[in-house]
Amino acid sequence: MDMSIIEMLREALHKVSGFIYPNELELQWSVLIVLYPYITGLVAGAFVLASLERVFDVKAIKPIYRLSLLVALAFLLIAPLPLNVHLGHPERGFEIFLTPHTSSAMAMFGFVYLWYLMVVLLMEVWLDYRKEIVEWSRTETFWPKRLFYKALTLGVDNISPRSLEIDDKIGRILTVVGLPSALLLHGYVGFIFGSIKANPWWSTPLMPVIFIFSAMASGIAGVMLVYMLMCWVRNVKIDMPCLDTIGKFLLTAIIVAFSLEMLESIQTIYEAEEHFDIISLLVEGKLFVSMILIQIIMGSLTPIFLLGLVQMVELSEKARKFFYALSGVLCLIGILAMRWNVVIGGQFFSKSFLGFTTYKMEFAGREGLLSAIVVAILPLLILAALLYLLPPWPKKEEKAASV
Amino acid sequence: MKNFSRKDFLKTAAGAAFLMATRAFSSPVQAAEKFFREPPWKRKKPYYGYAVDTTKCIGCARCVEACKTENDVPREKFYFRTWVERYILRRSGEVNVDSPNGGLDGYLPPADPETVTKSFFVPKLCNHCEHSPCVQVCPVGATFLTEDGVVLVDKKYCIGCRYCIQACPYGSRFFNPVTHTADKCTLCYHRIKKGLKPACVEVCPTGTRMFGDLSDPKSAITKFYETENVMVLKPHMGTGAKVVYKGLDKEVR
Numbered sequence: 001m002d003m004s005i006i007e008m009l010r011e012a013l014h015k016v017s018g019f020i021y022p023n024e025l026e027l028q029w030s031v032l033i034v035l036y037p038y039i040t041g042l043v044a045g046a047f048v049l050a051s052l053e054r055v056f057d058v059k060a061i062k063p064i065y066r067l068s069l070l071v072a073l074a075f076l077l078i079a080p081l082p083l084n085v086h087l088g089h090p091e092r093g094f095e096i097f098l099t100p101h102t103s104s105a106m107a108m109f110g111f112v113y114l115w116y117l118m119v120v121l122l123m124e125v126w127l128d129y130r131k132e133i134v135e136w137s138r139t140e141t142f143w144p145k146r147l148f149y150k151a152l153t154l155g156v157d158n159i160s161p162r163s164l165e166i167d168d169k170i171g172r173i174l175t176v177v178g179l180p181s182a183l184l185l186h187g188y189v190g191f192i193f194g195s196i197k198a199n200p201w202w203s204t205p206l207m208p209v210i211f212i213f214s215a216m217a218s219g220i221a222g223v224m225l226v227y228m229l230m231c232w233v234r235n236v237k238i239d240m241p242c243l244d245t246i247g248k249f250l251l252t253a254i255i256v257a258f259s260l261e262m263l264e265s266i267q268t269i270y271e272a273e274e275h276f277d278i279i280s281l282l283v284e285g286k287l288f289v290s291m292i293l294i295q296i297i298m299g300s301l302t303p304i305f306l307l308g309l310v311q312m313v314e315l316s317e318k319a320r321k322f323f324y325a326l327s328g329v330l331c332l333i334g335i336l337a338m339r340w341n342v343v344i345g346g347q348f349f350s351k352s353f354l355g356f357t358t359y360k361m362e363f364a365g366r367e368g369l370l371s372a373i374v375v376a377i378l379p380l381l382i383l384a385a386l387l388y389l390l391p392p393w394p395k396k397e398e399k400a401a402s403v
Numbered sequence: 404m405k406n407f408s409r410k411d412f413l414k415t416a417a418g419a420a421f422l423m424a425t426r427a428f429s430s431p432v433q434a435a436e437k438f439f440r441e442p443p444w445k446r447k448k449p450y451y452g453y454a455v456d457t458t459k460c461i462g463c464a465r466c467v468e469a470c471k472t473e474n475d476v477p478r479e480k481f482y483f484r485t486w487v488e489r490y491i492l493r494r495s496g497e498v499n500v501d502s503p504n505g506g507l508d509g510y511l512p513p514a515d516p517e518t519v520t521k522s523f524f525v526p527k528l529c530n531h532c533e534h535s536p537c538v539q540v541c542p543v544g545a546t547f548l549t550e551d552g553v554v555l556v557d558k559k560y561c562i563g564c565r566y567c568i569q570a571c572p573y574g575s576r577f578f579n580p581v582t583h584t585a586d587k588c589t590l591c592y593h594r595i596k597k598g599l600k601p602a603c604v605e606v607c608p609t610g611t612r613m614f615g616d617l618s619d620p621k622s623a624i625t626k627f628y629e630t631e632n633v634m635v636l637k638p639h640m641g642t643g644a645k646v647v648y649k650g651l652d653k654e655v656r
Contacts, residue, residue: 088563
């Protein structure tokens with residue numbers, strides 16, 4: 001028996017308020033499950049941003065097309081990790097793929113994930129980089145890297161104009177398929193929660209839609225910040241038309257996500273069903289800081305105001321950059337808070353609607369803060385590796401040559 | 404192409420309206436036929452049912468004790484396969500609910516007894532639902548409904564994702580800290596397959612808890628199902644709960 005958990009729960013017994021079913025003391029889904037929709041959302045959002053260039057021909061954001069793909073890939077590789085770490089039997093986790101239960105949203109997510117990773121994202125990145133990979137495999141002087149590129153070519157070194165044209169065509173088709181796949185991926189995460197009728201805080205058909213739009217907001221904000229950061233690191237000038245366009249899309253995504261969330265809240269308040277009292281107590285109490293202050297005021301209204309200001313008032317480049325960066329950070333924090341409010345908030349109240357349990361995050365345990373931080377940092381390390389191996393921008397000398 | 408005149412349009416519209424009108428008259432009959440669903444115990448044999456007569460429960464919690472012993476349920480105050488809740492309703496409309504250690508620690512006399520209008524006990528357990536949300540959401544099919552109507556968990560197969568615990572509207576499931584899998588009432592499947600009663604039913608001194616074969620028209624449980632005014636918990640969930648309650652108050656959650 002895991003005594004540390006038992007000790008923690010014994011302590012938690014004293015912090016219960018009202019009546020809960022005795023089995024409800026333990027919060028089943030911890031901070032790791034907060035990260036899971038957060039990370040998946042970043043993937044979907046980054047991919048949608050990439051598709052804007054490819055599918056909808058938004059030329060202005062070309063400079064961040066590849067970067068968006070790499071951000072999506074880096075986060076996607078880590079997306080199932082928090083889920084698996086959280087399992088009681090991680091060694092059996094693979095059963096989801098071997099013997100999936102078709103009526104389970106969670107089981108089907110495995111396949112949506114695999115489809116998205118293997119068919120859409122990896123293929124698209126590979127096709128897009130194929131020309132460079134072949135070139136690098138010939139010109140790279142550092143031999144392990146050369147070998148790596150050689151392997152990445154998958155034995156195909158035909159980069160004739162005709163074959164590149166075909167690559168581009170397939171790539172375009174893949175993006176067109178990829179866009180609904182990305183929405184499906186994250187909509188599905190929303191469905192995992194939205195389909196639980198036992199929990200009124202989760203059970204709403206709007207959940208997948210809210211998840212999709214908040215995912216777009218977080219993904220766009222994430223890519224935008226990485227882009228700004230990388231420009232600063234590489235000491236190159238930020239492409240302002242590109243940044244301005246991203247800013248517009250970010251504003252749109254936040255407005256839609258926020259409106260949907262409010263629509264959902266208004267509906268809950270107006271219908272005032274059986275669970276209304278406990279939900280109001282939840283929002284006024286345990287979720288006041290993370291929902292009202294962080295998610296709504298800081299994470300939604302402030303960025304809407306800042307980005308709206310940029311649209312309406314003529315501001316200097318420096319001021320715009322600052323507003324974009326600030327909005328991006330606030331938006332990312334706000335959406336993390338939103339995931340927290342959904343996942344943890346939804347488990348605070350008893351399904352008897354008569355009381356609350358409590359959650360104390362461990363620090364070092366398997367599902368503690370430390371694990372969460374590692375899971376959150378890993379995608380950034382993978383992204384750094386990807387940026388090193390597959391730089392999404394022309395190398396300095398190539399750039400100089402092209403000018 | 405032939406012109407579609409105004410006359411043609413009116414004819415088509417009138418035809419469509421007529422068709423819709425006939426549907427409106429005919430469909431209620433069809434719907435009524437569709438709504439009749441034969442319960443599974445008319446087809447399968449045996450098919451187990453469970454009933455609770457709340458008017459008889461004295462809150463002794465011997466059932467909780469028996470369950471913990473019989474099924475090796477961890478002896479902590481937050482792991483139960485069955486527990487007993489006490490409801491105290493007051494004149495002001497206030498409702499107090501408690502279940503100290505699932506009922507094992509006994510219940511303190513209510514404060515301000517003069518304000519109490521009524522008080523009663525409600526034993527709870529897994530409802531072995533016909534359309535179990537927990538079975539529906541299990542990603543690997545480790546939890547399942549048996550042919551004889553019992554919802555079980557295969558602990559050698561459960562991956563411990565806890566989705567089923569989230570999906571259960573009744574709080575009947577917990578995460579077993581020893582096996583690291585989902586855990587819940589099995590109706591003492593190991594006992595009932597030998598013709599014995601579940602431990603909780605066996606020890607109940609007042610006959611509050613009843614168990615039996617619903618496919619047997621002569622069994623006491625079938626009589627109880629058929630002749631008493633019974634109710635299930637959270638009927639709006641549409642889970643097809645098989646544990647029925649007699650004397651369930653509207654305040655019971």
